[in-house]
Amino acid sequence: MALAGNSEQTLPNVSATATATAHCHVPSIVHPLYACCSPVNATLVSGLLAGIMAFLLSIDELADMMSIGTLMSYTMVGACVIILRYEVPNANASHHLLEEEGEEGEGGLKVGDLGAVDAMGGIDAATGIIRGARGVFAETPPALHRFGQTSHDGDSAARSRTMSAGGAGGGVGRHLDSNYNTAVTPVGSVPEARGERVLAAAGTSKGPGKTHGDYAALDDGMEEEEHELRTHSSTSDSAAKRTATGGSGTVSTGSTGASRVDSLRASPSDGSLNAGPTEGAVMLATAHTPDTVTAAAARELASERSVLLAGGTAEKAVHINASWWEAFVAAQTFKAEHTNRFRAVVANVLLYTFFTVVVAVGINVGVAEGSLWGYIVVGVFGAGAAWQMVVMANVPEVPQPQLKFKCPWVPLLPMTSMGVNVYLLASLSVYTWIRFAIWTVIGFAIYFWYGVHNSRASAHAAKMEAEQAAKA
Amino acid sequence: MNAPLAGAFGAHGAEWAKIFISVGALAGLSTSLMASIFPLPRIIYAIASDGLLWPWLGTVSKRFQT
Numbered sequence: 232m233a234l235a236g237n238s239e240q241t242l243p244n245v246s247a248t249a250t251a252t253a254h255c256h257v258p259s260i261v262h263p264l265y266a267c268c269s270p271v272n273a274t275l276v277s278g279l280l281a282g283i284m285a286f287l288l289s290i291d292e293l294a295d296m297m298s299i300g301t302l303m304s305y306t307m308v309g310a311c312v313i314i315l316r317y318e319v320p321n322a323n324a325s326h327h328l329l330e331e332e333g334e335e336g337e338g339g340l341k342v343g344d345l346g347a348v349d350a351m352g353g354i355d356a357a358t359g360i361i362r363g364a365r366g367v368f369a370e371t372p373p374a375l376h377r378f379g380q381t382s383h384d385g386d387s388a389a390r391s392r393t394m395s396a397g398g399a400g401g402g403v404g405r406h407l408d409s410n411y412n413t414a415v416t417p418v419g420s421v422p423e424a425r426g427e428r429v430l431a432a433a434g435t436s437k438g439p440g441k442t443h444g445d446y447a448a449l450d451d452g453m454e455e456e457e458h459e460l461r462t463h464s465s466t467s468d469s470a471a472k473r474t475a476t477g478g479s480g481t482v483s484t485g486s487t488g489a490s491r492v493d494s495l496r497a498s499p500s501d502g503s504l505n506a507g508p509t510e511g512a513v514m515l516a517t518a519h520t521p522d523t524v525t526a527a528a529a530r531e532l533a534s535e536r537s538v539l540l541a542g543g544t545a546e547k548a549v550h551i552n553a554s555w556w557e558a559f560v561a562a563q564t565f566k567a568e569h570t571n572r573f574r575a576v577v578a579n580v581l582l583y584t585f586f587t588v589v590v591a592v593g594i595n596v597g598v599a600e601g602s603l604w605g606y607i608v609v610g611v612f613g614a615g616a617a618w619q620m621v622v623m624a625n626v627p628e629v630p631q632p633q634l635k636f637k638c639p640w641v642p643l644l645p646m647t648s649m650g651v652n653v654y655l656l657a658s659l660s661v662y663t664w665i666r667f668a669i670w671t672v673i674g675f676a677i678y679f680w681y682g683v684h685n686s687r688a689s690a691h692a693a694k695m696e697a698e699q700a701a702k703a
Numbered sequence: 704m705n706a707p708l709a710g711a712f713g714a715h716g717a718e719w720a721k722i723f724i725s726v727g728a729l730a731g732l733s734t735s736l737m738a739s740i741f742p743l744p745r746i747i748y749a750i751a752s753d754g755l756l757w758p759w760l761g762t763v764s765k766r767f768q769t
Contacts, residue, residue, distance in 0.1 A: 270748035273760045277743040682755035690754065 295663040299656065303667075306652040309645035310580050316641050317576040317629045567626040579623050580646075586616035587650045591657035620646050 284293065553561065553571045555578055561567050562575035589612040597605020623642035631637065638644065683689065706728065712720040751761030 270744050270751075270761060270763050272762055273747035273751065274744040276760060277740075277747055281740065281743075678755065681757065682750075686754040688753070 292663070292666070295659055296666060299659055299663055299667045302652045302656045302659075306584075306649050306656070309649040309652065310584070312638060312645045313580055313623070313642055314573070314577055316631065316637075317573050317626070319573070319629060562622055562626055565622070565625050572626055572629055576623065576626055579619055579626075583616055583619040583623070583646060584649065584653065586612045586619060587653040588657070590616060590650075591654040594654065595657045616650065 553574065555574050558571045558574035559578035561570035562579055567575045590609050593605050593609040593612065598609055620643060623646060626642065706725065709721045709724045709728070712724060747756060748761050750756045751758060
């Protein structure tokens, strides 16, 4: 019975992930006539396993198995809450936008299963977009006002929204895919391709020459970037296309000039980018972006703006492609603002987990025995863990305007929760850990020998890749 | 002490409260266990439907749909 409970604690993560990526492939779980339908074999197997476990193990051991499963999953939930908060919003945001857009009769195509794309590449590239767009937004509110007011052809209004939507994350990039099927990259494709696509969103938002006047209104402090923009806004659409696809030169996203094509390693081989319709897609998409979302994005950006203005200077370049080590060091020295925050946060969470594990084991073993070394280890690593909390609290937020609800105190509350959970995990008996290890090994064996090769998600990815290859 | 609250009431002579709480605890425990066991086959079914477990775990009886 406790096995069932334990599995119930650990398995939903797997299945939730699987169904999320598979995008509800099983619509008819409930039979229409009988309104009931239970899987026979699954019932037999789970019942048999639960019965055997209940027969062989004592209630205390089973309760410990439940505890270890629960604590383990909640520790991971804590880590995920932190990590996801620093991820650039992508799939969910665009899904949301597309749904609302569809109600307006625009863009009937859906993103589909792009949510299954490994987000890493998108993060790297899209972080630059966010930073870039925010630079424009933060430094030149008058220009944005002008965007809205002049609106001689409606383009400028759409454009200003493009800025805020760009700040909202990769959503713009997804719109490109959905509306015009330009620059569709296969699911699970390489980060370069993703970067390229998002880059196209940023690049085309300032592609055509007619935006030149608007961008000339940028602050004085942005001269350098303005120069770059001038250069690019004088290019024609086709030139913008070439720049975006060719991966040459320095296309700056937004105004920071932080994200450059060469840093994104845009691969010249992908010829599917098309700046012309892409730009139309951007404007279409953003013109129909619900105001609530853009307003939320604007609020987020405005709150960041005060921080930026307090800094007094234009933003420095953001090293999106900072290695894990660079990002980690930047966070440790409180310079995470200018690095890949996602990597910085992941590295810090891992280090914090390691510290808490050492502390928890130290308390349960060393201090319990009253040894001096126990106290020393707990003191040193406890200080390290506390320091990681300070470090994490100083990593600037990544705006998540697509979230309807945000858990408060995010780096600190989940970190505290993780610490307590790890301590409780460490106080479980060794035998519980051995049983847990055996079950985990079984689970991993099933996953890596069967599941990973046969999952719908991977089949879908392969299909998308084949389609892409056929198209190219 | 396995049931602190019930024990506390028992220690103060409130036998009825002890029984009341114990019955409540039993009901809660069995509810929670049922709630753990009941979804498990469906979880396995969902995983199998996603291809992460063998398909035979995802089969549903054709005749009874049960």
